[in-house]
Amino acid sequence: MIQVQFKKExxxxxxxxxxxxxxxxxxxxxIICAAVSALVINTINSxxxxxxxxxxxxxxxxxxxxxxxxxxxxxxTALLMDSLRLGLQNVxxxxxxxxxxxxx
Numbered sequence: 802m803i804q805v806q807f808k809k810e811x812x813x814x815x816x817x818x819x820x821x822x823x824x825x826x827x828x829x830x831x832i833i834c835a836a837v838s839a840l841v842i843n844t845i846n847s848x849x850x851x852x853x854x855x856x857x858x859x860x861x862x863x864x865x866x867x868x869x870x871x872x873x874x875x876x877x878t879a880l881l882m883d884s885l886r887l888g889l890q891n892v893x894x895x896x897x898x899x900x901x902x903x904x905x
Contacts, residue, residue: 803837803901805889807882814874814882818867823900833900836892841865844885854878 803823808816819841823833845865848854854874859866874882886903893901 802899803833805837805901805903807886807903807905809905814870814879816867816869817882817885820866823896825896825900833892833896837889837901840885840888840892844881847881848878851881852877 803819803821806816806818807814808818819837823831823837825831825833842865845858845868848856852875854870854877855872856868856870858868870878886905889901889903893903
């Protein structure tokens with residue numbers, strides 16, 4: 802199962818963590834893992850491209866485990882993070898908590 806955790810303090814995004822595998826299908830054919838990866842990578846790329854916000858990222862073996870914002874984020878980054886959360890919630894709603902669980 803993929804476990805996702807969004808951390809906010811006083812309404813501001815502070816960090817995001819993700820771990821696990823959906824195990825919906827065999828490696829290379831798992832549409833849930835593919836969807837989650839696309840959403841997460843696109844969010845990181847969008848924050849880097851469209852905002853001036855900084856973050857640190859824990860990436861290991863080609864996987865993004867977590868990222869943290871050292872200071873308050875801009876409205877644009879907050880919107881991108883809200884969009885990521887919405888996309889992941891839709892995956893969870895479509896496929897169930899057996900494969901992905903989101904916590905805040």
